[in-house]
Amino acid sequence: MIDRNWIGKTYGPIKYEACREKMREYAAACKDGRPIFHDKEFGRNNKYGDIIAMPNFAAVYALRGAGLLLLDQEIKLNLAMLVHGAQEFEWFGVVKPYDVITETGKVADIYEKGDLDFIVYEGEARNQSDELVCRARCTFIIRGGGA
Structure with a gap:
């Protein structure tokens, strides 16, 4: 089993600058053609004043520390x-x-079920104004024992 003493270990802060082109590429890869995710002119005329990232773009910025956990x-x-x-x-x-x-x-948590170990990572993402943008949670399963 993974040592439960690792619960509470922190990662970050990790900065990510959102880029219009990456946001567009992500939406295109998801085959989402809604103009709010692609069209700068459409975005300029909406309440946000620009395009916005798709909600699931959070996988790019809100779980960066999970990668550090995997390689810890x-x-x-x-x-x-x-x-x-x-x-x-x-x-x-x-x-x-x-x-x-x-x-x-x-x-956030480490537990086992049978011969499976589970390790749960929780991330919190804030913008440059320190406004909470997203909370993320990711669960990894290690077959046959974790560490």
Whole structure:
């Protein structure tokens, strides 16, 4: 089992500058043609004054610390046996081009079920005005024991 003493270990702060082109590319990859995610002119004339990021773009900025967790040499997760179990987002605001998003996160829980270990990461993303934009939660499963 993964040592439960790692619960509470923190990652970040990690900064991400939202880029209009990356936001458009993400929407295109998701095959979402709504103009609010693509069209600068449409965006300029809406209440946000620009295009906005798709809600699920949060996977790009709100879970950056989860990558650090996976590679953490103190915890030493067995990546060969790791699978992505779940991912959840709770949104509080929109992300616009040039927003600087700062994500901080932590190991929120570690538990086992049978021969599976679970490690839960929670991240919080805030914009340059320190407004909460998104909370994210990601669960990783390690088959046959975690560390």
